[in-house]
Amino acid sequence: MARALSEKQRRILEFVNAYIEVTNRSGASIEYWAGRPYFDVEVHDANGNVVSRWSRGRMFTMELRRLVLADGQTWYYGGPVELTNDQGAPLAAGDYKVVVRLRGAFPFSVSFPLTIEP
Numbered sequence: 001m002a003r004a005l006s007e008k009q010r011r012i013l014e015f016v017n018a019y020i021e022v023t024n025r026s027g028a029s030i031e032y033w034a035g036r037p038y039f040d041v042e043v044h045d046a047n048g049n050v051v052s053r054w055s056r057g058r059m060f061t062m063e064l065r066r067l068v069l070a071d072g073q074t075w076y077y078g079g080p081v082e083l084t085n086d087q088g089a090p091l092a093a094g095d096y097k098v099v100v101r102l103r104g105a106f107p108f109s110v111s112f113p114l115t116i117e118p
Helices: 007-012
Strands: 003-005 015-023 030-035 039-044 050-053 064-069 074-082 094-102 108-116
Touching: 015 039, 015 094, 015 108, 039 074, 050 074, 074 094
Parallel strands: 003 108
Antiparallel strands: 015 074, 030 064, 039 050, 039 094, 094 108
């Protein structure tokens, strides 16, 4: 689903929420190893450059953890990502792609378009 934001809306809405839902329907538990962060949310510009990310400015422990997703269990990954660049300036009007990316032994990502209108 595409989402278009005007400059005024962007000033009011300073971030976009993006989540991925992972459900195990395999009939058995799935075990894998992953380090933190288990996911990231990125905003890509029209050229494919990452212009913002959920993990920006956050600190994570250096660990490798065994994760077990039981049959029928659902995990949610994601969060709010700021609509600003690394210097803190608001993203310019244009077309972007928001990507929620799982990390670890089973990398996976989903994306959706985001348009910031002038």
